[in-house]
Amino acid sequence: MTRLKVDGVSKVYKEKTALHPCSFEAEAGSCVVLCGGNGAGKSTLLQMIAAISIPTTGTTIIDDINIKDDRESYLKKIGFMPDDFYAQEMMTVEEFLNFYGAFRKVKKERVNQVVELIGLTDKRRELVKSLSKGMRQRLIFGQSILAEPAVLLMDEPTNGLDPYWVNRFVEIVNEVKKSGTTIVFSTHMMDVAAETGDLIVFMKQGEVIEKIVRKGTVEETTIQLMKLHRQ
Numbered sequence: 001m002t003r004l005k006v007d008g009v010s011k012v013y014k015e016k017t018a019l020h021p022c023s024f025e026a027e028a029g030s031c032v033v034l035c036g037g038n039g040a041g042k043s044t045l046l047q048m049i050a051a052i053s054i055p056t057t058g059t060t061i062i063d064d065i066n067i068k069d070d071r072e073s074y075l076k077k078i079g080f081m082p083d084d085f086y087a088q089e090m091m092t093v094e095e096f097l098n099f100y101g102a103f104r105k106v107k108k109e110r111v112n113q114v115v116e117l118i119g120l121t122d123k124r125r126e127l128v129k130s131l132s133k134g135m136r137q138r139l140i141f142g143q144s145i146l147a148e149p150a151v152l153l154m155d156e157p158t159n160g161l162d163p164y165w166v167n168r169f170v171e172i173v174n175e176v177k178k179s180g181t182t183i184v185f186s187t188h189m190m191d192v193a194a195e196t197g198d199l200i201v202f203m204k205q206g207e208v209i210e211k212i213v214r215k216g217t218v219e220e221t222t223i224q225l226m227k228l229h230r231q
Contacts, residue, residue: 001027001028002025002026002027003026003027003028003029003030003062003063003150003151003182004025004026004032004049004060004061004062004151004182004184005025005026005060005061005062006022006023006024006025006045006049006058006060007023007058007059007060007061008021008022008023008057008058008059009021009022009023009045009048009049009055009057009058009059009060010022010055010056010057010058011041011044011048011053011055011056012056017206018041018044018206019041019044019045019048019206020041020206020207020208021057021058022041022045022058022201022208023058024199024201024211026182026184026198026199027182027198028150028180028181028182029177029178029179029180029181029182030177030182030183030198030199031173031174031177031182031183031184031185031196031197031198031199032182032183032184032197032198032199032200032201033184033185033186033187033192033193033196033197033199033200033201034046034184034185034186034187034201034203035186035187035188035190035193035197035200035201035202035203035225036188036202036203036204036209036229037188037204037229038188039205039206040203040204040205040206041203041205041206041207042155042156042186042203043083043155043156043186044206045186045203046153046154046155046184046185046186047155048060049151049153049184050078050080050153051067051071051074051075051078052080060074062074062077062078062150062151063077063150065077077149077150077151078149078150078151078152078153079144079145079146079147079148079149079151079152079153080144080153080154081140081141081143081144081152081153081154081155081157081185082140082155083155083156083159083186088128089127089128089129090127090128090129091127091128092124092125092126092127092128093115093120093123093124093125093126093128093131093139094111094115094124094125096128096139096143097111097114097115097139097142097143097146098111100143100146101146101147104146104147106146106147110146110148111146114142114145114146115142117142117145117172118138118139118141118142119138119165119168120135120138120139120142123135133160134160134161134162134165136160137157137158137159137160137161138161138165141154141157141169145176148179148181149181150180150181150182151181151182151183151184152176152181152182152183152184152185153184153185154183154184154185154186155185155186156185156186156187156188157169157185157187158187158189158192166189166192169192170192170195170196173185173196174195174196183196190222190225190226190229191218191222193221193222193225194214194218194219194221194222194225195218197212197214197221198213198214199211199212199213199214200212200214200221200225202225202228202229209228209231210228212224212225
């Protein structure tokens with residue numbers, strides 16, 4: 001079934017076009033990767049899917065719920081990981097996740113599961129302000145998956161992660177897909193896109209250059225993306 005539909009979404013600021021009309025669909029349990037360099041329009045597109053920014057044209061639909069018709073029900077379907085870390089630094093890791101879990105009525109057992117999944121079990125009683133950049137990135141990732149959303153949106157989720165946790169991120173994404181969650185995330189890392197994306201939307205300067213449905217090996221897909229990047 002079609003879980004997410006992005007239909008002709010664009011964004012214009014005064015006379016500057018940040019994103020030309022973009023459309024794609026994603027099935028339940030699939031991953032769409034928005035791939036490209038800085039200024040490609042990846043974050044702009046994600047923010048509109050996440051209902052943080054209003055499209056100039058077009059709309060987005062999750063499970064037949066159009067954002068324009070029922071914003072509240074639409075938002076309940078989403079988990080969102082921003083590209084910048086904004087958090088209550090004087091909370092502990094555990095308090096932070098419990099705080100956000102309370103909004104979605106997440107059980108304590110799920111919070112414990114997520115703490116272990118993101119590798120912060122031994123940091124659970126430490127203040128957020130004491131965490132390294134990579135740990136903070138893992139924490140905000142944990143917040144986004146707490147409620148096991150229908151659609152998980154992430155903006156540059158691998159920023160600040162060391163090679164081990166980049167690999168773990170790939171593993172976790174592929175596991176989360178199996179639960180039926182649809183994932184959309186942005187990245188400039190071609191290998192990460194190739195390892196996770198069922199559909200890769202390659203973007204440059206606010207335009208979709210090519211949509212790649214993964215069929216070949218990870219290596220073949222990475223090479224294809226590198227060629228697009230060099231053009």
